[in-house]
Amino acid sequence: MNNCLLVTGGAGFIGSNFVLDWLSSSRGPVVNLDKLTYAGNPENLASVANDPAYTFAHGDICDAKLVARLLAQHRPQAVVHFAAESHVDRSIAGPEAFLRTNIDGTFTLLQAAREYYGTLTGSERERFRFLHVSTDEVYGTLRPNDPAFHEETPYSPNSPYAASKAASDHLARAWVHTYGLPAIITNCSNNYGPYQFPEKLIPLMIANALQGKPLPIYGDGQQVRDWLYVLDHCRALRAVLEQGRVGETYNVGGGNQRSNLEVVTTLCALLDELVPESKFKPHFQLVKYVADRPGHDRRYAIDARKLETELGWRAEESFETGLRKTVEWYLANSAWVESVTSGAYQQWVTQNYGSRDLAEAPASEAMAKEAL
Ligand code: NAD
Ligand code: TYD
Numbered sequence: 001m002n003n004c005l006l007v008t009g010g011a012g013f014i015g016s017n018f019v020l021d022w023l024s025s026s027r028g029p030v031v032n033l034d035k036l037t038y039a040g041n042p043e044n045l046a047s048v049a050n051d052p053a054y055t056f057a058h059g060d061i062c063d064a065k066l067v068a069r070l071l072a073q074h075r076p077q078a079v080v081h082f083a084a085e086s087h088v089d090r091s092i093a094g095p096e097a098f099l100r101t102n103i104d105g106t107f108t109l110l111q112a113a114r115e116y117y118g119t120l121t122g123s124e125r126e127r128f129r130f131l132h133v134s135t136d137e138v139y140g141t142l143r144p145n146d147p148a149f150h151e152e153t154p155y156s157p158n159s160p161y162a163a164s165k166a167a168s169d170h171l172a173r174a175w176v177h178t179y180g181l182p183a184i185i186t187n188c189s190n191n192y193g194p195y196q197f198p199e200k201l202i203p204l205m206i207a208n209a210l211q212g213k214p215l216p217i218y219g220d221g222q223q224v225r226d227w228l229y230v231l232d233h234c235r236a237l238r239a240v241l242e243q244g245r246v247g248e249t250y251n252v253g254g255g256n257q258r259s260n261l262e263v264v265t266t267l268c269a270l271l272d273e274l275v276p277e278s279k280f281k282p283h284f285q286l287v288k289y290v291a292d293r294p295g296h297d298r299r300y301a302i303d304a305r306k307l308e309t310e311l312g313w314r315a316e317e318s319f320e321t322g323l324r325k326t327v328e329w330y331l332a333n334s335a336w337v338e339s340v341t342s343g344a345y346q347q348w349v350t351q352n353y354g355s356r357d358l359a360e361a362p363a364s365e366a367m368a369k370e371a372l
Contacts, residue, residue, distance in 0.1 A: 003028030006076040008061050008109065009083030010034055013196040014133070016044035018080065018234045019054070027238075029053040031074045033067070034083065035060045035101075038344055043336065044195045061105035064112060071116040078129040078241055079113050081106065084165070087199055088137070089352050091161035092294055102164035103171070106132070110175045110183070117181055130183040131241055132172040136226070136253065137162035138187060141297035148226070148301035149187070151249045158295050169249075176247040184244045186237060188252035189302045193230030193322065194329040198341055199348060201225075202323075205264055206330045207337050209271050212280040216353055219292030221261035224299040228254035229322030232315040239311040250311070253302025256319040266320075270327045290356040 005022065009015040010032030019030050029052075034040045036058060048054040055074070059066045061083045071079075083105060085091065085098040113130045120128055139149040140156030157166040175181040192200075198207040205215050236252045244250060258266075268283035280286060307313045317325070330337060 004031060004074050004076045005029070006031050006033065006070060006074060006079045008033045008079070008081045008105075009040070011036055011040035011042055011044055011056075012082060012086070013039070013193075013200075014191055014230055014233060015082040016041075016195050017193065017230045018082070018237060019045060020048065021231060021234045022238075023048050023051060023053055026053075028077075029055070029074075031055045031057060031070060031076065033057045033059055033061060033070060037085075038348075039086065039197050041195070041197075041340055043339065062100065062108050064108050067109060067112040068115065071112055077124075077127050078131060079109060080131045080133065080237065080241070081109055082133050084168075086161070087197075088159045088161045089199070089293060090348070091159055091164070093351060095160035095164075098160050098164040102161075103167045106168035106171055110171055110181065113183075114175060114179050114181050128182055129241055129244075129246070130172070130175075130181055131237065131244075132169065132183055132185045133237065134169050134185055134187045135162070135165050136187050136189045136251065136300050136302050137297065138166040138169055139300075142299040142301055144299065146299075146301075148253070148303040149251060150303040151187075151251055151306055158297055162297075173247075182246040184240055184246060185249045186240055186252050187249060187302075188233050188236070189226040189228050189254065189300055191228055191230045191233050193326050194333070195336075196230070198337060199345070199352075201260060201263065202267065202326065203330065203337075205267050206271070206327060207341065209268065209280065209283045209286055210275070210278075210330075210334075212286065214288035215264055215268075215283075215286045216288055216290045216356070217260060217264060218290060219296060221264070221289070222259050222298075223296060224257050224259050224301070225263075226253045226301045227256040227258060227263070227319055227322070228252065228315060229317035229325070232317055232322075235316070236307060236311075236313050239307070239313045243311050245310075250307045251302050251304050252307060252313075253304045254315040254317070254319070254322075255302075255304070256315075257299075257301050258319060263323075266323060267327065270324060274327060274331060290353065
């Protein structure tokens with residue numbers, strides 16, 4: 001065994017940020033197993049494609065033979081498992097792929113990791129970790145005054161995506177309890193930052209605003225998410241890998257609760273400032289209220305005190321600094337946005353937004369002022 005990592009889903013949003021960050025700090029080689037679904041983009045990792053410390057393996061985490069071969073060949077010190085179907089709206093439109101990748105895929109990885117772990121001895125065995133990267137959505141939804149999700153909050157997943165991730169968390173937990181696999185689970189709040197596919201709220205709003213397209217707000221826009229800059233998540237994962245306790249769960253969140261309307265209002269103000277020549281200014285005029293997401297969770301909030309006190313982690317970016325960096329990245333990388341939004345992306349936009357009747361528009365100006 002060496003200090004190699006087997007990362008799954010490393011061509012996606014968080015995975016590619018993690019791989020780039022890991023390799024830039026010369027922590028050791030990375031093997032990236034990714035199926036390259038619509039959400040996986042090798043261009044995200046173009047800067048390390050020729051790095052001898054980086055190996056790309058194109059394949060499916062449900063392929064047990066392939067996973068076993070990669071483990072035997074590269075003998076990693078850890079598996080960092082990001083690969084998933086990750087978009088709630090797509091899980092509502094078509095849940096099958098979510099059950100397959102998120103549940104069967106995690107099962108396949110856990111079994112292969114268990115076999116591999118069985119071959120390790122001594123310090124190699126002591127060091128091995130399976131880091132299962134999960135979401136706060138497994139905990140369900142909060143009312144306005146409920147305390148934030150903590151590690152003992154009962155699971156109550158509401159969407160097919162959340163249910164599939166909850167199932168995968170339960171599998172990881174059971175593999176620790178029954179087979180002694182040294183797994184650790186992290187449950188993180190909504191991430192944002194570079195390389196996020198423009199089907200998620202923040203990059204979708206940036207991409208649409210720059211093209212003068214409507215900014216579709218589901219329902220009343222008062223749903224709350226707890227936003228975390230992606231590199232703060234990556235730092236948390238490194239801390240958990242290095243010092244986290246086996247069998248534990250760590251919640252990861254930035255303490256940045258914002259309503260969707262607040263997020264969009266702040267984004268529009270940033271775009272007004274950073275693209276002063278835009279003919280779509282003020283960008284907030286593009287806001288359009290559309291039919292709500294079925295089963296839409298009202299509020300997520302994370303209590304990250306365990307991670308902070310045990311492992312000394314703290315988010316470094318505030319929402320304001322992280323969002324500014326993010327908008328600047330999308331402005332500087334319009335070619336990336338164009339390349340990922342051609343073809344199949346357009347079909348998704350038509351499918352998801354074409355059938356959403358315009359909702360009764362709340363008094364948007366007044367609400368925006370309130371949101372600020
Ligand atoms: P993403 O959708 O951007 O990327 C997923 C990656 O997994 C893609 O590269 C895709 O090609 C790959 N993939 C999908 N199915 C695969 C399969 N069967 N085999 C191999 N590769 C496959 O996702 P993301 O936003 O980067 O999320 C990564 C992980 O973090 C997920 O497990 C997600 O549940 C979790 N998470 C995400 C957030 C968030 O805000 N994005 C928050 C908390 C946790
Ligand atoms: P999203 O980025 O899909 O993340 P998640 O559903 O996992 O939290 O959505 C974030 C919030 O933004 C969520 O409350 C749904 C809302 N939303 C919109 O209002 N309009 C949109 O077009 C999208 C994609 C999301």
